[in-house]
Amino acid sequence: MAVDAPVIDFHFHVTTAEEYSEWFRGWFRDYGGEETVAHLRRVLSCPQAMLDYLDQQGVEYAVALAETNPLTTGISPNERVVEFCRASDRLIPFANINPYITTDLVSELRHCVNDLGCRGLKLYPTYQYFYVNDARLYPLYDEAQRMGVPIMVHTGSSVFRGARLKYGDPLYVDDVVVDFPELAIIMAHSGRGFWYDAAFFLAQLHRNVYMDITGLPPLKLPAYFPNLERNADKIIFGSDWPALTDIKGNIAAIRSLSLSEESKAKILGGNAAKLLRLLR
Ligand SMILES: [Zn+2]
Secondary structure: OOOOOOOEEEEEEOOOOOOEOHHHHHHHHHHHOHHHHHHHHHHOOOHHHHHHHHHHHOOOEEEEEOEEEOOOOEEEOHHHHHHHHOOOOOEEEEEOOOOOOOOOHHHHHHHHHHHOOOOEEEEOHHHHOOOOOOHHHHHHHHHHHHHOOOEEEEOOOOOOOOOOHHHHOOHHHHHHHHHOOOOOEEEEHHHOOOOHHHHHHHHHHOOOEEEEOOOOOHHHHHHHOOOHHHHOOOEEOOOOEOOOOOHHHHHHHHHOOOOOHHHHHHHHHHHHHHHOOOOO
């Protein structure tokens, strides 16, 4: 793979300040101060503002995530996210389907992909309280596999109020992959906190399982994953913006790791480009 692969931020929340739950807005203000909320409003004020921000940070494409998390972070509807992303093919919408709100998961997936143009799905088991191997989701996986739609799943810790961490154990992903071996699954946050080894092992074991390193300090990666380079084809960069605003700094930190240039290019965008079929 060429080392000039695009830089892709695979994990970018486009939930607006108004769409976040009241609790989240308060937490966010405490965490980053008033300036963080102003930054959030500025970047999401219009698609061009976000594109300008991505330019400043050295990011070519961003996966923009919808969420239906009324119990925790808030609701950013698929339609709204798609509308925002319509401005540029650099903004790639991923839908969310909450299995407690949507009855017909298969029809909803078809609608999101075929009618709205979503390029993938993000599931939030930790925020919506289901195990990812719940039989209720199997028809959804079956259809996603048939359609070639990648599914990102939150794994690992969360500090958000209402999050239930047991649902974020990557081991449940293993169950799904055994039954749907052609379905591409991205474990968001690589099992952050308790399950780094499990996430790494699963990504190594299963051909279509990936791990996004969103929310992990890049310089700690060699400590979390001592054999990092062995999974260079499976590791995907993401920022978790707005939680992380110095995307540029994180990209530079990844570039400073002692890995081959080819591996770094894969992590920063090459692997994501393949998954998203962004060929150039
Ligand atoms: Zn996130």
